[in-house]
Amino acid sequence: MTTAYRAPEPALTTGEDPREFAQVLHKVYDAAMTGARLPARPRSVIEQSWARALDAGVDPDIGGPADPIAAADLAARRGASGLTELLDDLAHGLDVVLRDSPNILVVADAEGHVLWRAGTSAVRRRADGLGFVEGASWAENAVGTNAIGTALTSGRAVQVFSAEHFVRTHHAWTCTGAPIRDPRTGRTLGVVDVSGPASSIHPATVALVDSVARLAEARLQGAHRDQLDMLRSVAAPILARTGRPALAVDEFGWVAAVDRVEPRRRIALPPDVSPARIVVAGLGLCDVEPLPGGWLVRPAGETVHAGTVVTIGDVVTVTSGDGAWTHSPSPRHRDLLTLLARHRTGMTAAELSTALFNDPTRTVTVRAEMSRLRKVFGGLLATGPYRFADEVSVAA
Structure with missing residues (x-):
């Protein structure tokens, strides 16, 4: 499963005065929240996000739940996120916008919960004041328009500046987030975000954050290739001994090795596959048996296996x-x-x-x-x- 890539869009163009743009945004925001005639239209990604926040009942003056999830739940989410191995790469790739700056690096999971933060103690204290803490939900249905929740919903890198945020207390900030997807499944693992004072906005930040997210995905892709190579080395002698058409696939159905079966990149496995006889698209009835890190799939014949x-x-x-x-x-x-x-x-x-x-x-x-x-x-x-x-x- 793949998602068509959409290039990131900065909140303002190079050379545009952030202070003047922020003033315009405040007028647009106030008109939108009161139902008055808009003096200008917000960007489409922001307008659509505001509509979702209103539908979700987010209060622009209060925001969403202030209580973060429990420490045990946070630890479990970190472990299950698939993002832990990427933290060093993300921090290194974004060091240029974090070093000696008022910006904070945040990594959130696929549901918008903040899993990790990095930044100076001063910027972390400012983030604390907004409830931008580890364990807090920054999904759109919790706090409205923001780079984490809006990147998750839109499926693209997003920069949110000043009054583009749905909750008023966030207007002093700018944030830039990009989703990170699992190349094995196409599923979104989470979001990498850089946030800081609105005055720190730069049009190039969204392209940088997006490129770092793509590099993280490339690392996952490389690790997946290594896993398939390892599975292939385990499966090769087994395939040689079976005497029947067979494939070795990983847990997501990606093919590591084949013997007397038409080559293919991937097969569709049931979500909860187990040792059994199942129907596989393009192969028909198949016997499925476990391998380290995957499965041995053999089109069913007359042989009955122990x-x-x-x-x-x-x-x-x-x-x-x-x-x-x-x-x-x-x-x-x-x-x-x-x-x-x-x-x-x-x-x-x-x-x-x-x-x-x-x-x-x-x-x-x-x-x-x-x-x-x-x-x-x-x-x-x-x-x-x-x-x-x-x-x-x-x-x-």
Whole structure:
């Protein structure tokens, strides 16, 4: 899934006086909020955003909820965002507009919650006064027009200046945000934003922020290629032994290797694929079996394959169909797998937390570790509660 790229649009053009433009914007804003005749029209991206904010019931004098999400939820969102590995690149790419400046760097998730901030203590204190804090929602339906929420909604890099913001208390600021998309899925992961006093606006900032976001996407694309290369190296000997047409694909359906199947870039997998016999578009009925970091997909024939067997020891061995692979887990991951092997009906996060730490409240840690395990073992592990899939035989 891809989204057509739209070039970013600065809030004002090079050479335009920000103070004069801000005065015009205030008149336009006041007229729009009171229903009076507009002395000029706002930019279309701003006009459309104002309309959405009004429809959402955002109060231009108060804004949205002031309370940020809890610390545990913030930590979980950070871990699940897919953005952690990009933080250094984003900060380095935008250092030129952050160093010795009143600007703050913000990274938000796909729902508009602020996950990380970076900037001087002075600018962070000013941001605190606006509720621009870690854990706060800056989605349009919470605080109206702003670079984070409007970039998420419009799907493009956005610069919002002064009274283009929907909430009056934000008019002293300018902000520039660009969405970051996962090249594997096309899904938006979040937004990188640079904000500061309205006087710090520069027309080139939106192009810079947008280019840094695109470079971050390129890094994700490179990491994905490396993952496919690793999957290909694991799958090659298995494909050679199967004696049947087969493909090795990652969890998103991107093809790493094929044998006696027409080459293709990607296949459509069900959202919750598991070891089973499923229908794959263009291939028909297929047997799906787990590989480290992906799946072995084989068009169904007359051969009946034995069930998958997981043997847990210092090394975990997975045997399925005509092939086998191994994984060296961390001690904690081995403990988790052993617990699930002993409790085939499954365990909740709280139960696993109690068994591992003698503390039922460390569920965030358990969920994060189980998420990492499921990236390796795929559909061998099920959720709700956590358990080995019914089709899997386990020896511990």
